[in-house]
Amino acid sequence: MLQLQQIEKVFYEGTPDEKTAINGLSLTLEEGDFVTVIGSNGAGKSTLLNIISGVLFPDQGLIAVDDKNVTFLPEHKRSNWIGRVFQDPMAGTAPNMSIEENLALALGRVERRGLRKGVSSKRKKQFKEWLSSFNVKLEDRLNTRVGLLSGGERQALSLLMATFTEPRILLLDEHTAALDPARAEHITNITNDVVSKHNLTTLMVTHDMEQALSMGNRLIMMDDGEIIFHANKEEKDQLTVEDLMNEFQKAKGKTMANDKALLK
Numbered sequence: 001m002l003q004l005q006q007i008e009k010v011f012y013e014g015t016p017d018e019k020t021a022i023n024g025l026s027l028t029l030e031e032g033d034f035v036t037v038i039g040s041n042g043a044g045k046s047t048l049l050n051i052i053s054g055v056l057f058p059d060q061g062l063i064a065v066d067d068k069n070v071t072f073l074p075e076h077k078r079s080n081w082i083g084r085v086f087q088d089p090m091a092g093t094a095p096n097m098s099i100e101e102n103l104a105l106a107l108g109r110v111e112r113r114g115l116r117k118g119v120s121s122k123r124k125k126q127f128k129e130w131l132s133s134f135n136v137k138l139e140d141r142l143n144t145r146v147g148l149l150s151g152g153e154r155q156a157l158s159l160l161m162a163t164f165t166e167p168r169i170l171l172l173d174e175h176t177a178a179l180d181p182a183r184a185e186h187i188t189n190i191t192n193d194v195v196s197k198h199n200l201t202t203l204m205v206t207h208d209m210e211q212a213l214s215m216g217n218r219l220i221m222m223d224d225g226e227i228i229f230h231a232n233k234e235e236k237d238q239l240t241v242e243d244l245m246n247e248f249q250k251a252k253g254k255t256m257a258n259d260k261a262l263l264k
């Protein structure tokens with residue numbers, strides 16, 4: 001359902017700062033695929049998500065969703081079928097608006113209507129149901145300003161806002177990295193639940209190789225804008241963190257002191 005063909009993205013082309021961020025990358029995702037994306041700093045992971053979401057356009061190559069060419073479709077025209085959660089809990093939600101206003105806005109993006117004056121009681125009931133399914137105790141705080149929520153609560157809300165509209169593609173950009181281990185685990189569990197509940201086609205960037213191995217049905221490793229290793233479900237189930245480090249070394253001829261080199 002998502003096809004990336006020979007994607008190329010170069011920053012500052014023709015200048016001394018020229019940097020090839022994505023280098024002839026091709027990738028096809030089937031409906032319901034959940035791909036974890038790992039790679040060293042500057043490997044091109046965020047650029048890849050930015051190109052899929054229309055924040056950036058590629059210099060070359062083609063992006064198709066459900067066989068429709070969307071390569072140069074602007075970001076705002078993709079927002080009704082792409083959900084995205086960022087690393088920064090402050091991103092993706094409006095801090096001065098309440099939980100219910102944020103949810104209504106997210107819904108409005110898809111239902112093609114803006115924020116109405118107030119939220120109907122039927123809608124409030126729906127919001128409460130959605131929130132309680134996430135087990136973060138936000139269902140009785142619909143009128144709380146989002147800026148007052150903890151990082152974990154905000155990430156849960158962002159994840160809900162990115163998924164309750166059942167987007168065609170869900171993009172997760174290190175969305176648990178800024179959280180303490182207990183909260184990160186909770187968001188990880190919610191992510192697994194919501195992705196499987198809606199059978200969402202998902203790309204998740206992470207620096208946590210354990211997480212990359214335990215989540216999803218496919219894994220890709222990137223370096224220098226290329227996919228240097230790809231594992232399907234069966235292969236992934238057999239892999240260890242050490243295997244991933246070996247693959248990285250094999251592909252790049254680099255020696256790593258420890259997994260931090262790939263993780264961070």
Ligand SMILES: Nc1ncnc2c1ncn2[C@@H]1O[C@H](COP(=O)(O)OP(=O)(O)OP(=O)(O)O)[C@@H](O)[C@H]1O
Pocket residue numbers: 011012019020021039040041042043044045046047048
């Ligand atoms: N807007 C930009 N302008 C110029 N260079 C950029 C821009 N965005 C990314 N780059 C460069 O492109 C390369 C890939 O960056 P990208 O952020 O995609 O890597 P990443 O794999 O997400 O890294 P990290 O794990 O550190 O977040 C890097 O060298 C980066 O400096």
